Amino acid sequence: MEGCLASCQGASFIRIPENNKYPHFAGYYPDTKGGYEVDDWNPIPDKFQKNGLLLKITGKWRGVQDDHSQTVFEGKCVPIVNIEKIEIIK
Numbered sequence: 001m002e003g004c005l006a007s008c009q010g011a012s013f014i015r016i017p018e019n020n021k022y023p024h025f026a027g028y029y030p031d032t033k034g035g036y037e038v039d040d041w042n043p044i045p046d047k048f049q050k051n052g053l054l055l056k057i058t059g060k061w062r063g064v065q066d067d068h069s070q071t072v073f074e075g076k077c078v079p080i081v082n083i084e085k086i087e088i089i090k
Helices: none
Strands: 003-005 010-014 024-028 055-065 078-088
Antiparallel strands (some): 010 024
16 A cells, blocks of 8 residues: 555555556545445545555456546556455565
């Protein structure tokens, strides 16, 4: 996890193994109702936000979009994932 997006309901992630076309992606955590609407805000739990963790993100790929491209992703579109599960690998 590189950093938070949308008050940490989402985050920017580095893909491992690295993918040359899409080395980063944005992942969004389900809201309080199990959907992905910012209105029912539910941040990614703090235990997954610690520096140096290797995380396994499981979810549904929504597509490649212009998501925070000018501030986080160096002017590039990135894959957007609806996170269903996060596991700490190490």
